[in-house]
Structure formats: C-alpha cells, structure tokens
Amino acid sequence: MEITSLQNAQVKKWARLKQKKYREAEGRFLIEGMHLVEEAGKAGLLTHILCTKETVPPCPDIPCTHVTRAILDKITGSVSGSDIAAICRFPDRSDENASRWILLDRIQDPGNLGTIIRSAYAFGYDTILLSEGCADPYNEKVIRSTQGALFHLCIRSCSLPDAVNDLKQHGVPIYATALHKDSIPLAQLSVPDTFAVLFGNEGQGVSEELLAMSDATLFIEMERFESLNVAVAAGITLYEMKQKRHP
Amino acid sequence: MEITSLQNAQVKKWARLKQKKYREAEGRFLIEGMHLVEEAGKAGLLTHILCTKETVPPCPDIPCTHVTRAILDKITGSVSGSDIAAICRFPDRSDENASRWILLDRIQDPGNLGTIIRSAYAFGYDTILLSEGCADPYNEKVIRSTQGALFHLCIRSCSLPDAVNDLKQHGVPIYATALHKDSIPLAQLSVPDTFAVLFGNEGQGVSEELLAMSDATLFIEMERFESLNVAVAAGITLYEMKQKRHP
Known part of the structure; x- marks a missing residue:
C-alpha cells in the first residue's frame, strides 16, 4: 500500500x-x-x-x-x-521487582529528560518515576535524546510525595541531590542494594517538600562552586553509585 | 536614550x-x-x-x-x-599557564557544547580547544547552556591535530574517550597534574586520526553496554579525574 x-x-x-x-x-x-x-x-x-x-x-x-x-x-x-x-x-512494564528507582521532580527540558533516561538505562536502572510538571516522555525530542532507551524501561507519571511515602514504608532510602554544602559528598556515600535517587528541576532543584521527606541529600564535589546541568549531575551520580556498588 | x-x-x-x-x-x-x-x-x-x-x-x-x-x-x-x-x-584569555586542557572534536549540538563548557568551568578547567566542525561557542544556545561559564574561560578554535602535536612535544599526555572495550576503565586511570582530555562527535566519537595520536583511550564503565550523551560522558570523566586528583 x-x-x-x-x-x-x-x-x-x-x-x-x-x-x-x-x-x-x-x-x-x-x-x-x-x-x-x-x-x-x-x-x-x-x-x-x-x-x-x-x-x-x-x-x-x-x-x-x-x-x-x-x-x-x-x-x-x-x-x-x-x-x-x-x-x-506504549511499553507496558511493571516496577514490581524493581530494587532501584530514579525519581524526577519537574524536569522540564525534553533534552534533559531524554538524556537522563538514556543514562539510567546505561547504568542499569529499570524504573523512573516522573512528577507532574516533567516533560512528556513520549514527546519527540525526549525520545530522540533517549536514543531508544525508554522503550526498555518502566517510566510512569505519579505523585512523587505519594511514591516517596510508599517507598519509605517499604524501607527504601531516598537520596535527593542538592547544591547544599551541608549535604553528603557523593563520593562518601555508602550505597545500599536498594534505594531511590531524586533529581530536581533545572532552575529550582528538588522541591522543599521532597527534600524534607528524603533520608539524605547528596552533592557533587566540584573545583569551583558552580551548578551543573541536571542531566550531567544525574549522569555523575548514577556513575558514582554504580562504582560504589561494583568498584 | x-x-x-x-x-x-x-x-x-x-x-x-x-x-x-x-x-x-x-x-x-x-x-x-x-x-x-x-x-x-x-x-x-x-x-x-x-x-x-x-x-x-x-x-x-x-x-x-x-x-x-x-x-x-x-x-x-x-x-x-x-x-x-x-x-x-570576546574574552581575551591566554592559555599560556594552562596545565589541563579539554579538546573537543566536532561537538555539533549547541546544547552539548554549552553543557560541556559549563562542566569544564565547575571542575576547574581554564582552557578548551575546539576543532573545526564544533558549534560556534558564541551561538546563543551555546551561551545559554554554559550559564555564563564561557565568559571566564579561554576557548579557541584551532586544528586539533596541530594542537595535539604541540601538547605532546611539551610532554602533555592526551587521553581520548571512546566506547572501545579495550580502553582503560576511567576508574583505573592514574591522573597526572598535567594532561589533555579529548571528547568526540555525538555520532562518530573521536576521529581515527586523533585516536591514533592519543596516549591512551578511556571508557566509562556502565551496567549495560550502551553509549552516553557526550556532555554526560564529559561530565563523568571530569568528575572522576577530579576525584582522583583530590579524593
């Protein structure tokens, strides 16, 4: 035809x-x-x-x-x-057997969202939870930036505070990333087998509500005190957590 | 007025x-x-x-x-x-006293170029050399992605093979990043005080000519064998090299 x-x-x-x-x-x-x-x-x-x-x-x-x-x-x-x-x-994947979660709080830029999904797949994650206010993962720019990684993952939109409460009830520690100097340097974290890691909005970072619910906040040590692009910060965090689990 | x-x-x-x-x-x-x-x-x-x-x-x-x-x-x-x-x-900065260089081979996407410049500044680099075929650093999308980092750095376009030859004559080792499994895992590299690190085109990576001129190639260990966005790969590399210099 x-x-x-x-x-x-x-x-x-x-x-x-x-x-x-x-x-x-x-x-x-x-x-x-x-x-x-x-x-x-x-x-x-x-x-x-x-x-x-x-x-x-x-x-x-x-x-x-x-x-x-x-x-x-x-x-x-x-x-x-x-x-x-x-x-x-749409992929119909369950996160029933997930042991590691990525939580994204209002990641608005399609390129950033797609790039984080691509890194998540490369570093062995299977489940990504998106807050309201994230770019739509099936937006064409997101899909292009994922290079296809999103076809293989469980990605769903939900209320992040509800999801965090649920994970905490199951004993899953929640690590938020922040620029605060009083956070734990990423390199000093002991990484357990099961955890969730939370990245926040390009301009505002993780919401106060979600920061308050987190078990710890992490920061990436830099030479100059600057901020990083959120997809870069996520890539570094996922890499370092992988290295700590399997050095 | x-x-x-x-x-x-x-x-x-x-x-x-x-x-x-x-x-x-x-x-x-x-x-x-x-x-x-x-x-x-x-x-x-x-x-x-x-x-x-x-x-x-x-x-x-x-x-x-x-x-x-x-x-x-x-x-x-x-x-x-x-x-x-x-x-x-235009900033008029010299790289006369530089001890660490970032070399970019045909980074075409303005967002990627700007994000790498932003990370370079955060991780303490002062000099970035761009090959022909890189996006123009004064393109508005590049500037926005740098968040202003490029105002503080020495960024110049040149022939990368000539620049690599020149650096090698001064005893500066050149590390290229690649997906080859026979490269050195980034985490195993001993990082000297002076070096240059080379990142390549979004689709094709570092050119064969420049790979052949490099002292070593590095790769980022992942859980699944996938590729990463080049700005994420650069961020991880700059982070890990900083950690190795100042753990």
Whole structure:
C-alpha cells in the first residue's frame, strides 16, 4: 500500500500523534529514524511502519505503508528528511521487582529528560518515576535524546510525595541531590542494594517538600562552586553509585 | 536614550550579531537575560546594555539604551520575553599557564557544547580547544547552556591535530574517550597534574586520526553496554579525574 497525498485522512491521523492528548487517547506514539525503529522493534512496540519505497523496513512482520518523504516530514513535524517512521504502543512494564528507582521532580527540558533516561538505562536502572510538571516522555525530542532507551524501561507519571511515602514504608532510602554544602559528598556515600535517587528541576532543584521527606541529600564535589546541568549531575551520580556498588 | 522603532538602524545592527559572520566582523556577541548579563559584567565583557525602561541594569558604568520588549525579541530572536540583553566583547584569555586542557572534536549540538563548557568551568578547567566542525561557542544556545561559564574561560578554535602535536612535544599526555572495550576503565586511570582530555562527535566519537595520536583511550564503565550523551560522558570523566586528583 502506498499513500502519496498530504491530504490523506490517515496521514492527518498519524500527524496528530505529535500531540500528547492524541497519544493518550489512542495509546500510541510516533518515532522517526532507522535507529529508533530498530530499537522499538527489539522492544516489541511497533504497530505500523511508514517508510519511503526505497527503504527496507527492519521488521518484516509489522504492517508497513509506503509514503513520500513529504508525508514523513508532515507526520513527524521534522525537517531532518527521515525515510522511516513508525507508530508504537506504549511499553507496558511493571516496577514490581524493581530494587532501584530514579525519581524526577519537574524536569522540564525534553533534552534533559531524554538524556537522563538514556543514562539510567546505561547504568542499569529499570524504573523512573516522573512528577507532574516533567516533560512528556513520549514527546519527540525526549525520545530522540533517549536514543531508544525508554522503550526498555518502566517510566510512569505519579505523585512523587505519594511514591516517596510508599517507598519509605517499604524501607527504601531516598537520596535527593542538592547544591547544599551541608549535604553528603557523593563520593562518601555508602550505597545500599536498594534505594531511590531524586533529581530536581533545572532552575529550582528538588522541591522543599521532597527534600524534607528524603533520608539524605547528596552533592557533587566540584573545583569551583558552580551548578551543573541536571542531566550531567544525574549522569555523575548514577556513575558514582554504580562504582560504589561494583568498584 | 530610548529606541522604540523596530526599523531603527542600530536595532538592525544589533540583531545581526545573531550571525557568526557579523560577530567575527565586529568582535562582539550578544547575550540575553539578567543572569548572563550579570556574569558578563563580572567578567568585564559588557560594552552596551539594552533593557526595558522598567529594568534596573546591573552595571551602572556600562552605557545603556532603553528599548521596547518587541525590540529585545527582534534583537535576540527569542520569544522568551527577556527584559535585558547586552553586547559583549570576546574574552581575551591566554592559555599560556594552562596545565589541563579539554579538546573537543566536532561537538555539533549547541546544547552539548554549552553543557560541556559549563562542566569544564565547575571542575576547574581554564582552557578548551575546539576543532573545526564544533558549534560556534558564541551561538546563543551555546551561551545559554554554559550559564555564563564561557565568559571566564579561554576557548579557541584551532586544528586539533596541530594542537595535539604541540601538547605532546611539551610532554602533555592526551587521553581520548571512546566506547572501545579495550580502553582503560576511567576508574583505573592514574591522573597526572598535567594532561589533555579529548571528547568526540555525538555520532562518530573521536576521529581515527586523533585516536591514533592519543596516549591512551578511556571508557566509562556502565551496567549495560550502551553509549552516553557526550556532555554526560564529559561530565563523568571530569568528575572522576577530579576525584582522583583530590579524593
């Protein structure tokens, strides 16, 4: 099957998936580019592939529609001239067996959120809880920054104070990151097997409410007293906690 | 003095500084927002402040022109509705006394470049050398991501192979970062007082030519074999090298 008209009703329906409300209504999201389509295929999330006639799609079992490059640009809203895109179902992963959690408090920048998800996957985390006010993880910029890592993780939005209360009732210590000099230097932390680590908003850091609920606050020692980009701070924290568990 | 017309010749001249060729021709660049203007003031780089009548500019000695918010939006090309912007001279810092260098090979994304510069400053570096093909450090997205750190550093574009040869002739070891499993795990490196560390392009990493010239390649140990965003990888590397020098 091939579609060549930009006015085609199905093209308009696919293009709507750029908006969160349609993603949620249809339980589907949109990805673009061969690398992401391959990663979504490995994770079993593809429902439909859209590509130019010249492109060989990676998963022969998945329904595929040939479209023009102009249609791909319209659907994805990008100008990068991709020759493949796909529609995916949301991952349906449980955090029932999780032993380590990443909690994100109002991470607003899509690039930062995606980069943190990418690092989380690389450092062996499986569960990320997002507060209200975080960027939507199925936003196209977030997905691109994750390089596909989010297809493999359990990522859900919730009330972080409720989640923290719940974790504490199960004996899980909560470590918040902060710039306070009276926090524990990250390098001096003894890292248990089970814990949750909490990163906060780009400008304001972790909310006072969540800081007060945390078991300890950590800070990253620098040479000059400056702040770091939150995705960099998260990367350093996840790296150091991994080194401490498995030196 | 106050300017209210979007067609004013001086407004058009300031707005041209969004383009690299005009920045280089005039030896000036443009910044936006109170935090950056304050930081540029501390670094002695301000030549002219532009702000709305209601705004109190931070440096009373610097010439100031009142403009409308529409003019600020036109000059900065932003839609963030800043009420202050400024024209700056380029920092004129020497790397004569540098003992540690960061070398960046074709870091193309302005956000990544700016974030690396921000981390470099926090971890005590003073000199960053950029290859051809890096984003322009005076691009507005780079400046915003640095949070002003670039005002305080020596950042210059050069031929990286020439710079590496020069550093090696002075006995400075060059550490490249790579995903190769046969590299030295970052945590096992002995960090000397003087060295240069090299980070490479988002998709391709450090060029083969520069890898071949390096004294060692480093890799960051992860739980899953994945790649990290280059600004995160740089942040982790600078953090770990600092910890090893001053545990």
